[in-house]
Amino acid sequence: MSDLRDAFEWRIKELELRIMEDVVRRIKKAGKITSSADHQLNVYRTLGNSTYKIEQEIKKRLATEDPEIWRMYDEALEKQYIRDRDLYEQMNEEYVPWDERPGNRQIFESLVKQTQGELKNFTRSLGFAIKEGNKTVFKPLSVYYQKHLDNAILDITTGGFDYNTVLRRVVKEMTSSGIRVVDYASGHSNRIEVAARRAVMTGISQVTGNINEQNAQILGTNWFEVDWHAGARPSHREWQGKPYTYEQLISICGLHTVAGLCGANCYHTYYPFFPGISKRNYTDEWLAEQNRKEEQTTSYKGRDYTPYQATQRQRHMETAMRAQRDKIHLLKQGEAAADTIIDEQIKYQNQLYEYTKFSNVMGLKQQRERIYMDRKGRVLPYGNSVVKYQKIRYNKDGSIKTTDDWSRKDHVKIPAKYRQNAVVETIEEKSGVKYRNRTIYDQNGHMVKQIHSGHHGNPKIHNYGKNGEHVHIYEWEGGRIKKRYTREVREKERREHKYLWKKQS
Numbered sequence: 001m002s003d004l005r006d007a008f009e010w011r012i013k014e015l016e017l018r019i020m021e022d023v024v025r026r027i028k029k030a031g032k033i034t035s036s037a038d039h040q041l042n043v044y045r046t047l048g049n050s051t052y053k054i055e056q057e058i059k060k061r062l063a064t065e066d067p068e069i070w071r072m073y074d075e076a077l078e079k080q081y082i083r084d085r086d087l088y089e090q091m092n093e094e095y096v097p098w099d100e101r102p103g104n105r106q107i108f109e110s111l112v113k114q115t116q117g118e119l120k121n122f123t124r125s126l127g128f129a130i131k132e133g134n135k136t137v138f139k140p141l142s143v144y145y146q147k148h149l150d151n152a153i154l155d156i157t158t159g160g161f162d163y164n165t166v167l168r169r170v171v172k173e174m175t176s177s178g179i180r181v182v183d184y185a186s187g188h189s190n191r192i193e194v195a196a197r198r199a200v201m202t203g204i205s206q207v208t209g210n211i212n213e214q215n216a217q218i219l220g221t222n223w224f225e226v227d228w229h230a231g232a233r234p235s236h237r238e239w240q241g242k243p244y245t246y247e248q249l250i251s252i253c254g255l256h257t258v259a260g261l262c263g264a265n266c267y268h269t270y271y272p273f274f275p276g277i278s279k280r281n282y283t284d285e286w287l288a289e290q291n292r293k294e295e296q297t298t299s300y301k302g303r304d305y306t307p308y309q310a311t312q313r314q315r316h317m318e319t320a321m322r323a324q325r326d327k328i329h330l331l332k333q334g335e336a337a338a339d340t341i342i343d344e345q346i347k348y349q350n351q352l353y354e355y356t357k358f359s360n361v362m363g364l365k366q367q368r369e370r371i372y373m374d375r376k377g378r379v380l381p382y383g384n385s386v387v388k389y390q391k392i393r394y395n396k397d398g399s400i401k402t403t404d405d406w407s408r409k410d411h412v413k414i415p416a417k418y419r420q421n422a423v424v425e426t427i428e429e430k431s432g433v434k435y436r437n438r439t440i441y442d443q444n445g446h447m448v449k450q451i452h453s454g455h456h457g458n459p460k461i462h463n464y465g466k467n468g469e470h471v472h473i474y475e476w477e478g479g480r481i482k483k484r485y486t487r488e489v490r491e492k493e494r495r496e497h498k499y500l501w502k503k504q505s
Contacts, residue, residue: 016179016192017326017374019126019141023174024334027152027167128177129189138180138189148173167334175327191319193373198264205262208269209255213246216272222246224270226253226261228282230290231311235259236268237291241282243273300361310362317355318370324348325371328379343419345380346389350420350443353390389421392440400438400496407436416474416481420445430457436500446476451493453500464488469501 127140130148139148152170155161161169181195190198216224226249228241239253239261249270254260261268297304305313328344352371359366380386393401404424406412412426422441427434435454442448455461455468464470465488475483494501 017329019179020171020174020326020330021333023145023149023170024167024330026149027156027163027170028334126179126181126192127189128174129180130173130177164337164340167331167336168340171327171330171334171336175323175330178323178326201267202262202264205266205269209262212269212271216246219272219274221272221274223273223275224249225273225278225281226268226270228287228290229267230294231307232268232294233308236261236266237294237308240268241287241290242284243275243278243280244270298362300358305362307362310358310364314355314359314362314364314367315370317351317358318367321348321351321355321371322373324351325374325376325379329374329376342381342386345386346419349380349386350390389419391443392421392423394496397498398495399498400440402438414439414447414450416447417441417445418447428456430454433457438497438500444476446474447481448474448476450474451489451497451500462486 127138128144128148129136130139130144131137149170152166155166156163178191180189181192212224216222222245223243224246225243226240232240244252249255249261253270254263255270256262258264260266261270294307297306298310299305324344324347328341328348331341331344355371356366358364388401388403395401400423402425403419403422407425407427409426412428414424414426418424418439418441420441420443422439422445424439424441426437426439428437429435433454435452435456437453438451439447440449440451450472451469452462452472453467453469455464455470459468462468462470464486469489471487471489471493473485473487474481489497
């Protein structure tokens with residue numbers, strides 16, 4: 001089932017990327033317009049307002065009957081068949097497969113078609129969630145094309161912004177949101193792959209629930225046992241693994257409610273149970289022990305995670321990496337500046353590194369197939385050009401390695417924001433004396449420390465150390481430098497940057 005589900009989600013993901021590629025293609029065309037203002041305006045209208053082709057693509061991919069949906073339902077039935085047969089043998093009853101009972105095949109087919117109908121309905125409610133001031137607002141695809149894409153193209157054609165800046169802005173906007181499906185009644189939206197998976201899994205839950213309720217009725221029981229799985233959300237942990245009457249499934253477990261049993265993103269199901277005859281799969285003692293384990297926490301970077309919280313964090317990291325892969329792919333499609341692409345590749349490399357560390361500490365299996373759902377293959381360059389920014393790296397003698405040597409550059413301006421974990425080495429000349437300095441960036445790409453090997457020709461102001469060597473510390477808040485102060489170079493820093501003192505002219 002998981003292989004089929006992954007294949008189905010890939011189809012949905014492919015549609016999402018196809019729409020975003022179309023936006024980039026239009027911007028790329030606008031970037032090549034060099035004629036008069038009037039002609040530019042006509043071209044931008046042509047590029048921005050025609051959504052017919054992409055709308056046809058969406059209908060083609062969502063409105064057709066998908067054989068993978070049928071296969072997922074059939075596989076669910078096959079697993080159910082084996083379990084049902086064992087149940088009837090225990091009760092010495094003749095077993096008739098569910099889909100051979102009168103009317104059941106029609107129920108099965110109607111549920112499959114209902115699922116396909118839900119997917120078809122997505123075509124009327126797709127769009128992006130866009131930041132407007134402090135609010136996130138859902139924009140249908142037609143509005144996004146007519147307003148946001150038009151504005152982006154106009155920015156380029158009028159010379160208001162350069163092509164690379166506009167491309168970077170739009171790609172970030174799209175990948176941060178992802179193509180979303182909105183529920184207009186509530187105003188809530190979900191990424192399209194989440195909504196599609198929910199539609200399919202809800203339909204399968206309805207099929208298996210229908211089978212189990214029929215079996216219970218035939219065999220004369222009103223009792224059911226709910227199954228158990230590790231990492232269940234806290235509200236489901238309270239009732240999983242126990243037997244209930246059908247009425248209790250509704251009142252205690254919230255059967256078929258959004259947040260309850262067989263609701264949104266719930267992987268539990270329930271099977272007929274016979275008090276006094278059936279043997280429980282999970283005893284109260286065993287469940288209590290598992291719940292105790294589920295409450296235990298593991299610490300990572302100063303925060304404690306239960307198993308459920310850890311799996312939720314892992315899913316969040318996977319979603320962020322899929323979005324980052326999309327961003328790299330779209331920037332390449334749009335032929336963005338090489339440095340822009342490298343910056344995003346560095347972020348992705350560091351996300352992978354963090355994901356691996358987190359999963360190992362939490363004892364979770366890495367699910368990289370969820371990251372590579374786009375099937376675009378490798379998005380990182382070979383060699384050290386990106387890996388060196390994964391973390392601050394050290395030589396064998398304990399000194400810190402430089403990632404960027406700008407010592408040969410003239411008139412260097414040190415950026416406050418640069419690449420994650422970068423160590424930039426520069427040279428400044430004051431009063432005929434050259435000083436070699438280093439700037440250190442944190443995992444967010446924020447400048448946090450500058451080590452200067454001398455006093456910049458200002459011995460009174462920088463009256464530190466033997467030769468005026470000193471450190472500037474930068475503290476950040478809300479994406480901006482909040483505080484800067486100067487202090488002496490500490491002994492550990494002298495060892496980490498010892499080549500600064502040797503290289504000083």
